[in-house]
Amino acid sequence: MKTFYKLLLLAALAAPVHQAHAQNSYYFPKATTLDSKIPTPEQFLGYPVGSYFTRIDQVNAYFRELARVSDRVHVQTIGKTYEQREQIIVTITAPSNYNKLEQIRQEHLNQIDPAKPALNSNAPVVIHLGYGVHGNETSSTEVSLLTGYYLAASQDAETLKWLNESVIFIDPALNPDGRDRAANWHNAYHSFPPVSDAIDKEHVEGWPAGRTNHYFTDLNRDWLNLVQVESRNRIEFFHKWYPNVQIDFHEQGTNATYYFEPTPKRHESPIIPQFLYEYQTILAKYHAKALDDIGSFYFTKENYDNLSPIYGSTYPKFFGSVAATFEQASSRGVQQESSNGLVTFAFTIRNHLATSFSTIRGAVAEKAGLFKVQKDFFKYALEQGQKNPAKSYVFGDSKDINLTQKFLGLLLQHRIKVYELNDNYSQDGKTFEKGKAYVVPSAQPNFLLVHSVFEENILKDSIYYDNTGWSVIHAYGLKYAKAAAPLAKAAEVSGLSLAKGDVEGGRSSYAYLLNYNDYNASKALYKLLIKNVLVKTAFKSFTVSTPNGKRAFGSGSLVIPVAGQTISPDSLYKAVQEVAANTHINVLAVNGGFSAEGIDLGSSNIKAVRKPEVALAFGQGVTASEAGQVWFLLNQQLDLPVTKIDLSSFVRASLKKYNVLVLPAGNYAAWDNATVEKLKSWVNDGGTLITFQTATAWAVHNGLVKEKLVEADFANRGGRGDTPPPASEKAGEKAGGADAAKKEKQTRLDYARQEDVEGSRRINGAIFQADLDITHPIAFGVTSRKLFINKNGPTILVPSSNKYTTVAQYTGNPFINGYSSKTNVNRVANSAAIIATASGNGEVVLFADDPTYRGYWLGTNRLFLNAIFFANLLNGGGGFAGE
Numbered sequence: 001m002k003t004f005y006k007l008l009l010l011a012a013l014a015a016p017v018h019q020a021h022a023q024n025s026y027y028f029p030k031a032t033t034l035d036s037k038i039p040t041p042e043q044f045l046g047y048p049v050g051s052y053f054t055r056i057d058q059v060n061a062y063f064r065e066l067a068r069v070s071d072r073v074h075v076q077t078i079g080k081t082y083e084q085r086e087q088i089i090v091t092i093t094a095p096s097n098y099n100k101l102e103q104i105r106q107e108h109l110n111q112i113d114p115a116k117p118a119l120n121s122n123a124p125v126v127i128h129l130g131y132g133v134h135g136n137e138t139s140s141t142e143v144s145l146l147t148g149y150y151l152a153a154s155q156d157a158e159t160l161k162w163l164n165e166s167v168i169f170i171d172p173a174l175n176p177d178g179r180d181r182a183a184n185w186h187n188a189y190h191s192f193p194p195v196s197d198a199i200d201k202e203h204v205e206g207w208p209a210g211r212t213n214h215y216f217t218d219l220n221r222d223w224l225n226l227v228q229v230e231s232r233n234r235i236e237f238f239h240k241w242y243p244n245v246q247i248d249f250h251e252q253g254t255n256a257t258y259y260f261e262p263t264p265k266r267h268e269s270p271i272i273p274q275f276l277y278e279y280q281t282i283l284a285k286y287h288a289k290a291l292d293d294i295g296s297f298y299f300t301k302e303n304y305d306n307l308s309p310i311y312g313s314t315y316p317k318f319f320g321s322v323a324a325t326f327e328q329a330s331s332r333g334v335q336q337e338s339s340n341g342l343v344t345f346a347f348t349i350r351n352h353l354a355t356s357f358s359t360i361r362g363a364v365a366e367k368a369g370l371f372k373v374q375k376d377f378f379k380y381a382l383e384q385g386q387k388n389p390a391k392s393y394v395f396g397d398s399k400d401i402n403l404t405q406k407f408l409g410l411l412l413q414h415r416i417k418v419y420e421l422n423d424n425y426s427q428d429g430k431t432f433e434k435g436k437a438y439v440v441p442s443a444q445p446n447f448l449l450v451h452s453v454f455e456e457n458i459l460k461d462s463i464y465y466d467n468t469g470w471s472v473i474h475a476y477g478l479k480y481a482k483a484a485a486p487l488a489k490a491a492e493v494s495g496l497s498l499a500k501g502d503v504e505g506g507r508s509s510y511a512y513l514l515n516y517n518d519y520n521a522s523k524a525l526y527k528l529l530i531k532n533v534l535v536k537t538a539f540k541s542f543t544v545s546t547p548n549g550k551r552a553f554g555s556g557s558l559v560i561p562v563a564g565q566t567i568s569p570d571s572l573y574k575a576v577q578e579v580a581a582n583t584h585i586n587v588l589a590v591n592g593g594f595s596a597e598g599i600d601l602g603s604s605n606i607k608a609v610r611k612p613e614v615a616l617a618f619g620q621g622v623t624a625s626e627a628g629q630v631w632f633l634l635n636q637q638l639d640l641p642v643t644k645i646d647l648s649s650f651v652r653a654s655l656k657k658y659n660v661l662v663l664p665a666g667n668y669a670a671w672d673n674a675t676v677e678k679l680k681s682w683v684n685d686g687g688t689l690i691t692f693q694t695a696t697a698w699a700v701h702n703g704l705v706k707e708k709l710v711e712a713d714f715a716n717r718g719g720r721g722d723t724p725p726p727a728s729e730k731a732g733e734k735a736g737g738a739d740a741a742k743k744e745k746q747t748r749l750d751y752a753r754q755e756d757v758e759g760s761r762r763i764n765g766a767i768f769q770a771d772l773d774i775t776h777p778i779a780f781g782v783t784s785r786k787l788f789i790n791k792n793g794p795t796i797l798v799p800s801s802n803k804y805t806t807v808a809q810y811t812g813n814p815f816i817n818g819y820s821s822k823t824n825v826n827r828v829a830n831s832a833a834i835i836a837t838a839s840g841n842g843e844v845v846l847f848a849d850d851p852t853y854r855g856y857w858l859g860t861n862r863l864f865l866n867a868i869f870f871a872n873l874l875n876g877g878g879g880f881a882g883e
Helices: 002-013 017-027 041-045 056-069 101-112 139-153 157-165 176-188 229-238 274-293 315-319 345-365 367-387 401-413 447-454 472-476 521-530 569-583 624-636 673-684 693-701 738-746 751-761 822-828 858-873
Strands: 073-080 086-092 125-131 166-171 245-252 258-260 322-329 392-395 419-421 425-427 430-432 438-441 480-483 489-492 511-514 536-538 542-546 549-553 558-561 587-590 606-608 614-618 643-646 660-663 688-692 766-772 786-791 806-817 832-839 842-847
Touching (some): 017 345, 041 056, 041 139, 056 086, 056 139, 073 139, 086 139, 086 229, 101 367, 125 139, 125 345, 139 157, 139 166, 139 245, 157 166, 157 345, 166 345, 229 315, 258 345, 274 322, 274 367, 315 322, 315 447, 322 345, 345 367, 367 447, 401 438, 419 438, 447 472, 472 786, 472 858, 521 558, 521 569, 536 858, 542 587, 569 587, 614 624, 624 858, 673 688, 673 832, 673 842, 688 693, 688 858, 786 806, 786 858, 806 822, 832 858, 842 858
Parallel strands (some): 125 166, 125 245, 245 322, 614 660, 660 688, 688 842
Antiparallel strands (some): 073 086, 086 166, 258 322, 392 480, 511 558, 511 587, 536 558, 536 606, 542 549, 766 786, 766 806, 832 842
């Protein structure tokens, strides 16, 4: 591969000099001296930047070539993606700085400690330029090539000043997998000459498009949750440096111009100090001048949220960085028509290049102020933590060690200070055990992130770009409490303490028992099933006697009998041992079936679990993010190889080999009556159908179940393409305020209010509370009836007429966190969140919302996993089929 790139470079170097000069004069309009020994991107790649879309392997190879020929440029690998593409960081600075880079880093880290002195003005400012977190916002990765080249080749006094007074990090592609998906699409459909018609296939990517990563996750929503490997790799690097300035380069609609911060006041976080936001205005003057100089139009103070640490432009703000989003109108191809004229790929690249340089120029000129802002930020954060009503947060569930450790691991990745609980502690009816619970003090420099993880955040405005409820503790569904006084704490935690996972009591001749309370229990169950182990689940609780006393096992606990297996007792013991170690769960060996309390092990209330064979609706029409989340969860949590079936393939696909089918949200109108009848027949024959959001509405409309939707739902769907309800389906208004919606339609409003009024109609990812029937098999393993759900869609279910099938129901006052209008809160109140209803010999599990939301809503995704394993047992097998 190296030989290939060397040959390519030699061939490209032979290209006419005037060609490279023409590119340089367009992208670098100022007269500048460039070192001819440094190859331009065009010389290396063999084509002008902006004429093709450069693949990640080519991008990385070019930066390694720069590092080979220039002592200003250095490349390091920070990880690999799911598709094994390399994630790199390029460090560019003066050689004298690089020679003492670790010293510079250590001195810079003093910024986060309020007790240590601030950096003096001679220290280099740290700048991070992050390109292309959305893979099909393609200009920015090309910009990284030109930025790197210019900083390596320029001999101008200004550039030398930048190199001496800054350490510049370039992440050329925050989303390598999505980048290549988009690049391959645009290159494949690029015409010669190019076609600017917006409807041409080059400009209209196929499902799922290149915005997201391998698992269709929007990585710009993953900075707080750290679900995806790319995010975890990146955050590890971030915490080594805490840049003073960090820019997140994006693209927006083709008919826009250019956007840079500041954002509107109403989109700012209520907990980030105003002085940090104000500094955006100081740097904005550099960006404005850079774009003015090349005649490019722009706008500021409009759109785009700037309040949540889930974003790449906002997360750094929670660590004192003056971070920002830059948005360039996209060509979505080599060139495209727009209301502003022809938008070329080269033009989009030039604008982002101009603001890349203005970022460096402004950061170097204003570095003394940037140092002060960051230092003051951590002082402010510590003071706010000291004033916070909750002085400590305690978390941990002795019955769910793996979920506790998973949450602990997330806090440690964010460098939040966590301590072991010094003694047993009780509050609000919850008990936290020493050795199995942890304390997070509010009084710490990272308090603002602590607040984001643990606290409710009630927002007043109605116009938000995205999710407004992001507190991770609610998402995990983990037991926690807020203490009004500082709790006694033991040693600071530096790493995880995972259970070894073993079989207590050794080899059994009778049975093995596994409590289902642990988050990893479903993983253990599937691993046993694929080893052809007969596993049963208990529909009622029981208690067994052991040499160490009584041991309680709740509903859902797994019973693994020795008799009746297709493998030998020795092989069974080995399989159970392996699974226990792999999932970090302890299993108990018992030598008899008589329970001290509750049902015995031979009870008919203990039922065999079938191995799930899962199919997932995929492709055009399906909401890609939800399909990706299901795919990710089943792959990464269960190691389950889910079969992904395009909607168009269902007509000819045999469903007989699958016993579970998942329909994420989407538009299923393309399925004809024959396909719908095929699906009904499959369910009636014993299949388990699981639906999310609009797929749930579709299932109701098409008669797969006899449940009902709140009528107001249809008035608020916002054009998602679902079939309208039959006239007879005007039920459930008591659950959702349809009368208010009718009155609202009759009101005449000023045009200028349209954005506010219509924005308030959306349910944009707020947190709501539901009451969970923890005796229901869909809730096996959950011990609290209080269930937090991220509601980010309009589907609202009427509680089932069957008294036993509404698994979770929103409370009468369900709103917890984020933003939601009173009208929407009233619509959601007392509606059904989850219904599991029989259909023939099968079962349909309806989720009004997305239980796998962005991969981190673990409190509800465990209910989804339970539906996969246990729903078929409801219909005439431990539950009531009907009234």
